[in-house]
Amino acid sequence: MTKLKWGMIGGGEGSQIGPAHRLGSQADGLFSFEAGALDVDAAKGRAYAQSLGIAADRAYGDWKEMLAGERGRDDKVDLVTVATPNNTHFEITKSFLEAGFHVLCEKPMTMTVEEGEEIVRVAKASGKTCAVNYCYSAYPMVRQMKAMVAAGELGAIRTVVANFSHGHHAAGDDADNPRVRWRYDPAQAGVSGQMADCGIHALHMASFITGDEVEKLSADFASTVKGRVLEDDAMVNFRTMKGTVGRLWTSTIALGRQHGLDIAIYGEKGGMRWASEQPNQIIYNRLGARTEIIEKGEAGLSEDAQRMSRVAIAHPEGFPLAVANIYVDLAAKIRGEGKGNLPTAEDGLRSMAAVFAAVDSASKDGAWVDARPPMFR
Numbered sequence: 027m028t029k030l031k032w033g034m035i036g037g038g039e040g041s042q043i044g045p046a047h048r049l050g051s052q053a054d055g056l057f058s059f060e061a062g063a064l065d066v067d068a069a070k071g072r073a074y075a076q077s078l079g080i081a082a083d084r085a086y087g088d089w090k091e092m093l094a095g096e097r098g099r100d101d102k103v104d105l106v107t108v109a110t111p112n113n114t115h116f117e118i119t120k121s122f123l124e125a126g127f128h129v130l131c132e133k134p135m136t137m138t139v140e141e142g143e144e145i146v147r148v149a150k151a152s153g154k155t156c157a158v159n160y161c162y163s164a165y166p167m168v169r170q171m172k173a174m175v176a177a178g179e180l181g182a183i184r185t186v187v188a189n190f191s192h193g194h195h196a197a198g199d200d201a202d203n204p205r206v207r208w209r210y211d212p213a214q215a216g217v218s219g220q221m222a223d224c225g226i227h228a229l230h231m232a233s234f235i236t237g238d239e240v241e242k243l244s245a246d247f248a249s250t251v252k253g254r255v256l257e258d259d260a261m262v263n264f265r266t267m268k269g270t271v272g273r274l275w276t277s278t279i280a281l282g283r284q285h286g287l288d289i290a291i292y293g294e295k296g297g298m299r300w301a302s303e304q305p306n307q308i309i310y311n312r313l314g315a316r317t318e319i320i321e322k323g324e325a326g327l328s329e330d331a332q333r334m335s336r337v338a339i340a341h342p343e344g345f346p347l348a349v350a351n352i353y354v355d356l357a358a359k360i361r362g363e364g365k366g367n368l369p370t371a372e373d374g375l376r377s378m379a380a381v382f383a384a385v386d387s388a389s390k391d392g393a394w395v396d397a398r399p400p401m402f403r
């Protein structure tokens with residue numbers, strides 16, 4: 027099978043997410059890395075792209091040059107990944123979709139709800155795929171949890187408790203760290219810091235696993251590090267469309283917590299929890315029974331959990347392979363072979379609506395506000 031052609035914008039040398047996209051896109055031999063505008067500094071971006079094996083004429087200085095260069099080629103890239111800071115996602119994603127490219131955009135998909143709605147419209151009109159990199163939903167055992175909820179193994183879901191709390195932005199003297207500073211700069215990050223950076227992953231997981239959506243929420247935001255404009259800690263209570271009670275804590279100042287993404291689902295007949303730092307196990311309790319550990323690779327897992335797992339039982343499969351699962355489903359969708367369980371532009375829009383609702387609620391002492399995008403009300 028001929029490989030699809032892939033290009034990336036952002037994800038340059040030293041970036042946090044760039045390596046995961048390179049490893050993920052290459053893991054299954056489905057995409058060849060053909061073009062990139064990898065850095066905000068044109069010279070650095072061109073040099074780094076070439077050091078990764080990209081031809082000089084496709085190692086672009088910026089995304090506009092890449093769009094102009096690629097759209098005229100017979101062998102243009104099929105898929106473009108947008109892995110730049112948040113304030114550029116909308117313009118780049120919209121432009122590439124309109125020019126006929128498939129796009130995988132990093133989260134948050136846009137800076138505003140209106141932009142999110144615009145991307146949903148543009149993606150639909152273009153007929154191209156626009157996915158958003160909610161990659162934690164592509165861990166095998168997260169797929170297993172989704173399948174178990176859908177099969178009714180937990181009964182009606184009562185409560186979802188999600189955390190995405192780490193301690194890596196706890197140092198007040200780290201404000202100039204280039205990996206940190208844009209995350210608290212409203213011009214580059216948007217109206218929210220940690221809620222938009224990590225909280226939306228946890229909220230997406232809650233929706234993804236339960237097959238439900240956030241309807242309304244109440245938020246408490248805090249900026250605990252002196253001088254920080256945007257929140258670095260947030261507690262959000264929410265309710266879903268089906269009436270499930272939701273709790274979310276997201277923080278960047280929780281020293282001692284490393285990645286800090288975990289989720290628990292409690293239903294009438296059972297409960298289960300999963301943590302991204304122990305991704306191969308689900309801790310499961312049936313009502314009245316002893317605790318069970320469900321292990322990646324064991325017999326009897328859902329078809330989707332098996333499909334998303336590459337190596338035998340007990341061998342760790344981690345973050346880059348979860349990202350690879352997103353690329354597997356993207357390749358299938360681009361080839362018209364199925365949709366998998368891809369996070370979509372609609373998911374990206376729902377996240378933006380939740381972020382804006384949380385900012386609004388926090389400014390009103392935690393008043394409950396509608397968290398649905400106007401387009402879906």
Ligand SMILES: NC(=O)C1=CN([C@@H]2O[C@H](COP(=O)(O)OP(=O)(O)OC[C@H]3O[C@@H](n4cnc5c(N)ncnc54)[C@H](OP(=O)(O)O)[C@@H]3O)[C@@H](O)[C@H]2O)C=CC1
Pocket residue numbers: 035036037038039040041042043044063064065066067088089109110111112114132133134159160161204205223
């Ligand atoms: N899905 C996930 O799990 C994760 C998602 N993310 C998301 O990915 C995006 C990038 O985050 P992260 O990698 O942590 O950020 P970093 O700051 O670590 O890296 C950003 C990279 O993009 C480059 N860049 C900045 N602006 C442009 C531009 N206009 N054109 C081309 N390249 C540009 C930077 O260059 P330079 O170094 O010179 O500034 C750098 O190489 C964010 O939106 C973030 O929310 C991040 C981590 C995990």
Ligand SMILES: O=C1CO[C@H](CO)[C@@H](O)[C@@H]1O
Pocket residue numbers: 192223224227285
């Ligand atoms: O999306 C993300 C998930 O993980 C990181 C934390 O480790 C975040 O900073 C990031 O933007």
